[in-house]
Amino acid sequence: MRNSSAFLVSVVATLFALGLALLVDDGATRVAGLPLLPALALFGFAVQWLVFVPSFLRQTEHYYDLAGALTYASVILLAASLASPDVRGWVITALVLIWCGRLGSFLFLRVKRIGKDGRFDDLKPYWGRFLMAWTLQGLWVFVTLLAALIAVTSPASASWDVWATLGLLIWAGGFAIEAIADHQKNVFKAEPANHGRFIRQGLWAWSRHPNYFGEIMLWTGIAVMATPALTGWQWLGWVSPLFVCWLLVKVSGIPMLEQRADEKWGGQADYEAYKASTPVLVPRPPRRAAR
Incomplete structure (x- = not known):
């Protein structure tokens, strides 16, 4: 993808988030002349773009996941500070x-330990592609938080x-x-004996x-908690868990990891047996081996 095309994707992603924010905003609160939810969306993108600049100059993705986690935290805290939520809203804020x-620190420590994230090898050298990755993370943050932000x-x-x-619950x-x-x-990965092996124990x-x-x-669970606060177009807040599910199941989660696993262990009898007997996503008690 050329830089110009990637930049266009960034523009479309930003406009989509702003349009969605305008659609579900109730108009009760404004920030610097903007409705609250579009202002929060712009703030989230701004955090991404600010961290993108030094990351591109240093050609590093080490702060990508950490910046995503910090954006979640800063957006939900800003929303709570501006809107004075009820008990439900404060609990949702705390849960986020x-x-x-937990996840931000886990991902940051993982990439620091490994040294790099292979997803960015073809993106980092090109400003447009790398900017697109950061902008799409801003979109991911806002859409995932949508139900929470409406409730808060x-x-x-x-x-x-x-x-x-x-x-x-x-x-x-x-x-x-x-x-x-x-x-x-x-x-599992910390055990030297497991080097080059795939995990198939515990969960x-x-x-x-x-x-x-x-x-x-x-x-x-967040969307369920937010349900009593949804009216009119705000029912689009339920896009939050649906978007997370679509992203992980169809786009950047399971498909990429399954492909990598197949490339590493495909054809091995134990791996093929594991794939055949273990669900891709929804947990199920492991089947007993036939006697």
Whole structure:
């Protein structure tokens, strides 16, 4: 992809986020003359672009995931500080901060340990392509946060209800699955005897991508919690977990990892047996080997 085409993708992604923000904004709060949600979307993109500049000059992707996590945190905190949310909104804010604190530090330490992220090998040398990656991360942040932002900035105060409790339980389950799966994989890779092998123990015996299942589950929990705050076009807030699911299942998550795994272990009997008996995403108790 040429720099000009990549830059055009960045423009379209930015305009899409701003259009979506305008569509769901309730108009109750303005920041510097802008409706609140479009202002938050622009702020998120601005953080990405600011970190892009030194990253491109130094030709490093080390701060990409960390910048994404910090953008999540700063956008949700800015929203809460400007909108004075109810109890539901503050709990959602805390949940987002807990999630991005754990995942952001995990991803940052991983790329520092490994030394590089192969996804960026063909992007870093070209300013347009590299800018596109950072802009798309800004889009990812805003769309993923959409349900949370609507709930946090909603002017209608609602008491804690069954939606809030159910959503919190779903979030807690998803967060636990994601954190446990990441920890199990870290421990597995830290063992020298496992070098060059694939993990198939713990939650990874139940699913080939249990961390992604947890990610989808926790954002679904956020959307469930936000449901009482949704009215009119704000029901588009449910695009948040759907977008996460689409991104991980169809775009940049499972397809890329499955391809890499097939290239490394494809044809090996144990790997082919693991693929045949283990679900791609939704966990299922491992089947007992036939006697």
